[in-house]
Amino acid sequence: MGSHPPSSRTALEPLATLDPAALAGLPPSSPLTVRAAALSGHLLYLGTGGGKLLLFSLHDEEAASPDFLRLLPIGATLPVSAIIPLPSVARILVLAQGILLLADPLLSRPVRRLGSLRNVSAVAAHATADPSSPSCSVAVAVGKKLLRVDLELRDGDELDVQTREIAAPVDDVKALAWVGDSVFVATAMGYSLFSSGDGQGVDIFTVPESSDQPRVKPLSGGEEVMLLVDNVGVVVGTFGQPVGSSLVFNTTPHCIAEVFPYVVVAGDSKVDVYRRRNGAHLQTIPFARSGPGVLIVASDDDGRGKELLVIATAYKRNYLACQVFCYRKVSAVEQIKASLRRKNYKEAISLLEEFETDGEISKDMISFVHAQLGFLLFFDLRFEDAVNHFLLSETLQPSEIFPFIMRDPNRWSDLVPRKRYWGLHPPPKPLEEVIDDGLVTIQQALFLKKAGVDTVVDEDFLSNPPSRADLLELAIRNIIRFLCASRMKNLSFPEMEGVDTLLMYLYRALDLVDDMEKLASSQNSCIVDELESLLDDSGHLRTLAFLYGSKGMCSKALAIWRVLARNYGAGLWKDLSENGSDEISIDKKSSEGIAAIEASKILKTSSDEELILEHLGWIADIDQELAIAVLTSDMRGKQLSPEKVIASVDSEKVVIHQRYLQWLIEDQSCDDSHYHTSYALLLAQSAMKAVHMEAKYGGKDDKEIDSDVQFIYSLRDRLQLFLQASDLYDPEEVLDVIAESELWLEKAILYRKMGQENIVLQILALKLEDSEAAEQYCAEIGRDDAYIQLLGLYLDPQNGKEPMFTAAVRLLHNHGKSLDPLQVLEVLLLHQY
Amino acid sequence: MAANAGNKIRNAKLVLLGDVGTGKSSLVLRFVKGQFVEFQESTIGAAFFSQTLAVNDETVKFEIWDTAGQERYHSLAPMYYRGAAAAIVVYDITNAASFTKAKKWVQELQAQGNPNTIMALAGNKADLLEARQVTADEAKAYAQENGLFFMETSAKTAINVNDVFYEIAKKLLQGQQVQNPQGGMVLNQRPTERTVSASSCCS
Ligand SMILES: Nc1nc2c(ncn2[C@@H]2O[C@H](COP(=O)(O)OP(=O)(O)O)[C@@H](O)[C@H]2O)c(=O)[nH]1
Ligand SMILES: [Mg+2]
Secondary structure, three states: OOOOOOOOOOOEEEEEEEOHHHHOOOOOOOOOOEEEEEEEOOEEEEEEOOOEEEEEEOOOOOOOOOEEEEEEEOOOOOOEEEEEEEHHHOEEEEEEOOEEEEEOOOOOOOOEEOOOOOOEEEEEEEOOOOOOOOEEEEEEEEOOEEEEEEEEEOHHHOEEEEEEEEEOOOOOEEEEEEEOOEEEEEEOOEEEEEEOOOOOEEEEEEOOOOOOOOOEEEEOOOOEEEEEEOOEEEEEEOOOOEOOOOEEOOOOOOEEEEEOOEEEEEOOOEEEEEEOOOOOEEEEEEOOOOOOOOEEEEEOOOOOOOOEEEEEEOOOOOHHHOOEEEEEEOOHHHHHHHHHHOOOHHHHHHHHHHHHHHOOOOHHHHHHHHHHHHHHHHHOOOHHHHHHHHHHOOOOOHHHHHHHHOOOOOOOHHHOOOOOOOOOOOOOOOHHHHHHHHHHHHHHHHHHHHOOOOOOOOHHHHHOOOOHHHHHHHHHHHHHHHHHHHHOOOOOHHHHHHHHHHHHHHHHHOOOHHHHHHHHHOOOOOOHHHHHHHHHHOOOHHHHHHHHHHOOOHHHHHHHHHHHHHHHHOOOOHHHOOOOHHHHHHHHHHHHHHHHHHHHHHHHHOOOHHHHHHHHHHHHHHOHHHHHHHHOOOOOOOOOOHHHHHHHOOOOOHHHHHHHHHHHHHHOOOOOHHHHHHHHHHHHHHHHHHHHHHHHHOOOOHHHHHHHHHHHHHHHHHHHHHHHHOOOOOHHHHHHHHOOOOOHHHHHHHHHHHOOHHHHHHHHHHHOOOHHHHHHHHHHHOOHHHHHHHHHHHHOOOOOOOOOHHHHHHHHHHHHHHOOHHHHHHHHHHOOO | OHHHOOOOEEEEEEEEEEOOOOOHHHHHHHHHHOOOOOOOOOOOOEEEEEEEEEEOOEEEEEEEEEEOOOHHHHHHHHHHHOOOOEEEEEEEOOOHHHHHHHHHHHHHHHHHOOOOOEEEEEEEOOOOHHHOOOOHHHHHHHHHHHOOEEEEOOOOOOOOHHHHHHHHHHHHHHHOOOOOOOOOOOOOOOHHHHHHHHOOOOO
16 A cells, blocks of 8 residues: 555546536626635535625536525625534634624525624634534634634524633634644644633644644544644644644645545645545546636535535636536445456455445445455456455355356256346356466467557466466365365355365365365265265265265265275285385275274164174174174164174174174173073183193293283183173083083083082092182082082092092091081091091 | 453553654564665654564553654654653664764653653664764763663664564563553643543553
């Protein structure tokens, strides 16, 4: 935002021109010299050097020429120097030849003098008076005095006038302004302010020597005052404190008006328009100078919303040149539109920022302009900028972008709102066409440039023409950015579907596999129908599987995972990397593993028994743990039938069977004796196999043995615990399996279950030689004869074993007292002791 | 800003004074925008900037008045330094006359300004060593005598620029010399309005 004007800027536009003398029907022989002008609403007052007041009515509509309403002579010797409309008391205050006059707003009655003041050098109305109250105040400088005159409108159009002195002595006052409680006074020395309440005065600053006439101008609807020094406007607040940077005008102002947000300055032969906020020069309205004199500018000071400015040429000598030009503020929207029409994006954007900070444009319109900018930039192939603006628009609907991605008609065609914007760009069409057309335009521009013709095509493109492929990728990446951001918004369901589906579509176009899979596997609104065959064709099977999975299309998802696992397994991917076979196997394994993991994720929540059992096999082939997790998942609504599971799981996969049964029994409290028996059998078989293996390969590395032993122990522990805990299995069947083995403790447990006390005791006492356990068992049986039996076993272990006297003595020592001595004797005798 | 949500932002009016061409605008541009332009346009009237600076866990919002320095507009200066919490008087180390002018500004501030204003003396264009006319020792001695704090700066190379402002912010926070943003004009007779005008000072 430099201080150099874009020459094309039109902040104010001409509305009408009037020749006051001609309109008022004055003969050319009585020339008019405009000395003062004022606007009040649509009423324009002019005051002349010859003591005339003229009133015109302006029209807002273009081409409607102003109407002449009235001419009121106040006296040929009273040249008018200021006109101040006082709408709240229905008066016009006129300063002429040092006296104050009051007129009615329509100049229908003769003027009356206000008081008997003479030599009034300056007058100013209170800028912030409440417009609804029928009173107002003016500050008046008379001689060395500063007065306030309070006017109040009474019934019957009577005016009550009170005059009070604010301060004295005050030097030769040149200009006044009254803002808030402060009356700003400009003298040849400098600026000061006086409190309108108690008259206390403070100097603000003195002006340098030989500076022009000092001027004060209230700004921003009476919150600030501009004090002029040479061509510099120092803006101060109501307490005289500086507010904001000084405005620097390119001429010495003769007259200043504010048409918010602009400050309009009249010089000798031109009127300049500046932006109030930063002092930037915006526009120059030149006038052909036809004699000595100045230009007068006037706006309706009372309101911020007022749009009109009048410029009166007060050149003397040639009365024909005395003309009045009416200008109207060009709305923010029109100004922006004008720069967009010229494709001056930079200007449009800075205008937008400017109007935004000045509060001259609504929020919706800001969004509208961003969207409009986005479309224009898009068609100019400036995709990144375009999307930046799309994203700044709060009203742009994502569906408006869909036609760039997918050719019409499509599933979302009806969703796209038919917004016309400013008709500066064609309707959206597929990206490729936008790019092709844009490239043709660039070609043409290059050709024209060679021929020396200027075009609006981006210089960058001309000096470095882009390739089609680069543009396409850039466009897609940026639309992706847009769609990703749109996903975060609250969209209607169909629009969300469009966003996600088209996002996938674009990811695919750039083969952004990671993004595709991330989108497909997370919660998304993709329409599967639209993507299925595309993804299949391009081989994005994983994405498709994820998509099916996230959409609950389990069997389709699983079918793909199975195919993928098989393909990886079959080494179909081997050719992907030639070197480093390790890598391949890791890759292969992990890819397979991922397929199995993904499939198992789906199956864990599925209650579809057939589907689960159909896929369990291949998953188990890759990873038994996954298969087990599938079977034992508690995330499904309906449990699987154990019968079917057991029947369908490959009987070779003992671990799966075993873990499944364990889960059924331990976690699901299944009390079907059949499964208890199966579980016991499986555990027994495993334990036997382990013991067997150990016996066969035992005695390798110490550490290895340790862990092997540990493993066997834990297996046997589990088996023993189960055999003891469950009453539901068939001990005989189990016994059959372990009959030939060395699993004596297990056998003891089983016999015990079967009530074969004698065998139990034999095992405990003789096989395991655990006399403590044997005695314990006798205690459990709780009959004396059990001890007697045990004693018999100790004394005659058979199979050529020596009698176990120590154990026998211990038994007698511990339990002898409670045993029937006769029976003890009998045993001893039986064994011939 | 969001990070500072918890603590107060203190407003501090700061004014730059010194001869034309000593680099006042360049120092501000460097501090506020981190830029330097070889052909800085001459300031007319005064330019206003604001910039926040975090010191430990406090934030100072500087309201910076960059004055013109032309003799013709000397009479405007009091409006800008009146009520200032801090002033940076700038001279050009390659220009002895600008140092003399700087001393005049210091005197004026001592005589007319607020006694609590924190004053810094900045010897700018420290990158132009070969053209030096004012020695650092001389300036340092002067600063010490007058209770100013002194640094040689270069808006061009950024040397010591942020440091000057940071140092001022620190001193402000130590002395709690922070005051309302519009407290330019002192009108003893109207205390009520002054409070009203200060009401927007803190967030
Ligand atoms: N070499 C050098 N030049 C500088 C430095 N600071 C400012 N200038 C130049 O000095 C000239 C005047 O600077 P300016 O900021 O306008 O001074 P001001 O009148 O005090 O605001 C400009 O041409 C600047 O580029 C500096 O630190 N080193
Ligand atoms: Mg400057």
